[in-house]
Each structure stands twice: as structure tokens, then as C-alpha cells.
Amino acid sequence: MSAPVRVLVTGAAGQVGVDLVDVLNAVLPPGADAAFQPDGTPIGAEEFDVLGVTHHELDVTDRDATARAIRATRPDVIVHLAAYTRVDRAEVDADTCYDVNATGTETMSLAAHDIGAHLISISTDYVFDGRKGASYIEGDPTNPLNVYGSSKRAGELLCRAEDTIVRSSWVMGVRGKNVLHVIAERALSGATVRFVEDQVGTVTLASDMARALATMVRERPGGLWHVANSGTTSWFDVAQYAGTLLGRGDDFATPIMTSELEPAPLATRPARSDLSTQKWSERFEALPQWRDGVRRLVHDRTATGAP
């Protein structure tokens, strides 16, 4: 039997990180589809030797500490999930956001190169301005509208050509903070919600993303890849569908326009930034439909006793 592949996961306490560490350890994360592995081969119990590092354990803006940690652990593959993800706060905290998302990613790429490891780094649909009027493919021109998107694009450009960059969007996991928990709490408490219908994109279940990343760890393809659940939707559609799953009627969610949000968000978001996953689907099994993912998330968050 061959030796396990050593994988270092940064941002391991984040919503994708906790699911990815589980998946690589052949543990089923909450919300996961047990039958789904996009390359068709289930994860073996001893296939990976996984080291997940949290922000507390490794600050990726500390270049020396990062280089030391990578040399000490000598992973075969690094999945770089650590990121500054507070999109609105980034507008007033741009230096920190760039330090983490741009310089931190460059640091990971250099450290990976130093020991001959393959880097898989995660980026976002917010590198696009949303004005294309159709799903974005990997080669489309970027034009971020906010600091977070600009910092992630800078991080992409600081990677080396052989690195793998996975762009994802609207990520939500059973564990971790995301809008679906807010929607579910309001649905269960009898409250109503207002959600924008003029922001259109692609939902990504953290556990499905983790499955896709495990496939990337196996394949190490290099280059840019878009990964998201199948189907395009709006935040209003997500809220309405989740409400239906929790027994609420048509009066639960009201559609509004972004211009009606009060207070207005600090960061401008693209109006239509859905990711085309055609490149992915030509090589691997497509991720499940977004409604299937939302259904699993809502079901499993209820099963875990989340508020």
C-alpha cells in the first residue's frame, strides 16, 4: 500500500476547512451527500495524512512562521482556505484584507514551491463585476467591485502558473456563519425576511466543495477552476426555498432590490456573478443542484440541534 498523501489545510476552522478535514479523513461532514465524490472513487480511510491549521496556530501573514511550518510538515499538497472573508468590513480594513488574501496567498505559494508541494488556493466570484449578463467562465476578464474581490484577485495573480486556483461562490456549511442560518432562525421563530432578488449567483455547499477539493488534491490539475453547486439562483429564491423546507408559506420572504437595503452595505456586490462550471463538468461529476444542497443543510442543521 502506498504512503498516505500529506495534506496541509489552512483556515481549518472555517466553514469549508472543517468539512474538508472531515472529508480527507473519510468522515462524513454534516450536510454531505454520502454517495457523492466527483471523481467517482470514495475517499480511503488511510488515503490522506491531514494536518488542519487554524488562524490561532498559523497566521499566514507571518511569512517566516509560514515558511517554517511548511518546511517542518512537508506536505505533498497545501489547500489554502485561510482568508479575510468579511466583505463589508474589508471596505474599511483594506490593508488587513490585502495582507491576508493577497500577501498571505503569495506566501503560501512561495512556501509550497520551496518544498515542491502543490498549492490549491481558493478564490471567489467577486473577482467579477457582474455585468457580463451570463455565467462566468474561467477565462473571462475580471473587474472586482469591492476590496475583498480585489484582494482575492491580487492573490490569484500572485500564485504560480502550476498552482490550482478554485473559484467558488455563496459558500454555506452546516458549521460556520452564513446567511442560511440567519434565514433558518427567522423561519423557525415565526419572523419574516426581506432578500434581494437582483443579486444572482451560484450557491456552494461547504461539504460539496470539500468533496470537490478532495478530488483536486488527488488530481492536482493546476490552473483556474470554477466550482459551485449546479443552477443559478438569487438570494430571494434561496430564502424562499429554505422557508418552504421549514414549513413557512409564501409570505415568509419578500423580494426587494439591493437599492432598498437599509443600511446600505459598505461593499458593492456584483449583480450577476454565477460561475459556469462547464470546465469542471467535462472532467468530473457536476456538483448537485443548489436546492438539493440547501435541503441537506437545512435538514442537518435541524438534526444537530442548531438554534
Ligand SMILES: NC(=O)c1ccc[n+]([C@@H]2O[C@H](COP(=O)([O-])OP(=O)(O)OC[C@H]3O[C@@H](n4cnc5c(N)ncnc54)[C@H](OP(=O)(O)O)[C@@H]3O)[C@@H](O)[C@H]2O)c1
Ligand atoms: N464564504 C463565501 O461565501 C466564499 C465565497 C467564495 C469564496 N470563498 C473563499 O473560500 C475560502 C474558504 O471560505 P470560508 O467560507 O470557509 O471562510 P471562513 O469560514 O471565513 O474561514 C476562513 C478562515 O480563515 C481564517 N483566517 C483569517 N485570517 C487568517 C490569517 N491571517 N491566518 C490564518 N488564518 C486566517 C479565519 O480564522 P478567524 O475567523 O479566526 O480569523 C477562518 O477560520 C476562502 O478563501 C474564501 O475567500 C468563500
